Amino acid sequence: MEDNAMDEKRLVDAKPHTLSEKLSDSTIATEVTHADEPPPDSARGWLVVLGSFLVLMIGVGSVNSYGVYMHEYTHNVFPTTPASTISWIGCMQGALPNLFGIAAGVLVERFDPRAVIALGSVVSGGALMAASACKTPTGLMFTQGLLFGIGVSFMLTPAISLSAQWMDRYRALATGIAVTGGSIGGLWLSFASRAMIEHLGWQWSLRITGLVTLVAGCAFSPLMARRVAVQPREHIIDFSAMRNMRFLLLFCATVCNGGGYFLPYYFQPSYAVVVLGKDNAWGANITSILNAGSIAGRLLIGFAADFTGPLNSLLASIVVSAIAVLAMWLPCKSIGLLIASALLYGFVSGSVVSLVPVVTADLFGVKRLPSILGLLFISYAIGTVVSSPVGGKLLDEYGHGTDYTWLIVYGGLFFVLSAVLLMVLRISMSTRIIYRV
Secondary structure, three states, X not given: OOHXXXXXXXXXXXXXXXHHHXXXXXXXXXXXXXXXXXXXXXXXXXXXXXXXXXXXXXXXXXHHOHHHHHHHHHXXXXXXXXXXXXXXXXXXXXXXXXXXXXXXXXXXXXXXXXXXXXXXXXXHHHHHHHHOOOOOHHHHHHHHHHHHHHHHHHHHXXXXXXXXXXXXXXXXXXXXXXHHHHHHHHHHHHHHHXXXXXXXXXXXXXXXXXXXXXXXXXXXXXXXXXXXXXXXXXXXXXXXXXXXXXXXXXXXXXXXXXXXXXHHHHHHHHHHHHOOOOOOHHHHHHHHHHHHXXXXXXXXXXXXXXXXXXXXXXXXXXXXXXXXXXXXXXOOXXXXXXXXXXXXXXXXXXXXXXXXXXXXXXXXXXXXXXXXXXXXXXXXXXXXXXXXXXXXXXXXXXXXXXXXXXXXXXXXXXXXXXXXXXXXXXXXXXXXXXXXX
């Protein structure tokens, strides 16, 4: 198929260019839509998007608001414990939903996704309530970190993959709306958690949040039906995508995205207090600003990506993320510049989460999307594991708890490397500068 026909058919159906033929080791199969499958872009599909939005609001919202708890643990509950140790709680919250995403994807293909999401709600909600009884950072790592992260994995992968599965023409917008739930959840949970911690204590804040997660997740799960049936396969986990060079480029780029993504969410709140001398309320304020920017970014960039192309939009977002971290947060000496950095970073970083599934769907189709996304989400887990714990170590060892320079540089370089990898992927799809891909 020629370049000028690409806007009318998905990339998955396209004949590759010479450069991409050199980069690709396997062929991406074209999907066939069966007559008994519900049509995409239908009202039923938008109902699934609503369900995804609500599920991610309560699941991922807690992950995005962890900065409030990290500040509380580091400065009030466990003041003698290094920040690098406390950061492992948030690290596991961010890494495990992606690491266990491949298992969640397989479950969604083999069982009713509504049951999988309900199971995730029970596990994650119960983990937060169990965390309220913990007296040590180790206990919180096991409950608020490990168990909660596993529970969220059974909510994250189905919610994102089903939204993309039900949409075609408006896939980027729909996925953006769905993952916006995580930002909105992080926004109101940041204020709610800060208020509950101040008036009721951190234990009751965890109990209440856990109960809401359990009840709401089970209540929203009936909305989450699949659109296309998947035939059983010989291998439980299909690693064939790893033989495709485009997938490997996207995989490595998302490793870097995961490496840089959570550092501003986890450390900008304490930066406002420790470096700029603001009161504790500013920790929740910065977390909320990050999530507010992310809400707008996931919607607007998702809408634009349906016209400019998801890969083009993802690449631009990564470049601006690097600017927000290295050119704005690194030299920041005023609360105004920190707010601007948080708002801009939140705006573009939100699309990093929402556009990767859309790019994946364009490359590999929607039928196996849950399991392929689960495989791809491992890259986020790898990036997250080398993210906040190493950043916390840099802050402890080289910054002595107050100098964030090396932590910020470390996070910014992840986005620079990701931009390079995505540029190679972009060129493999087309060498034309103005081109929807």
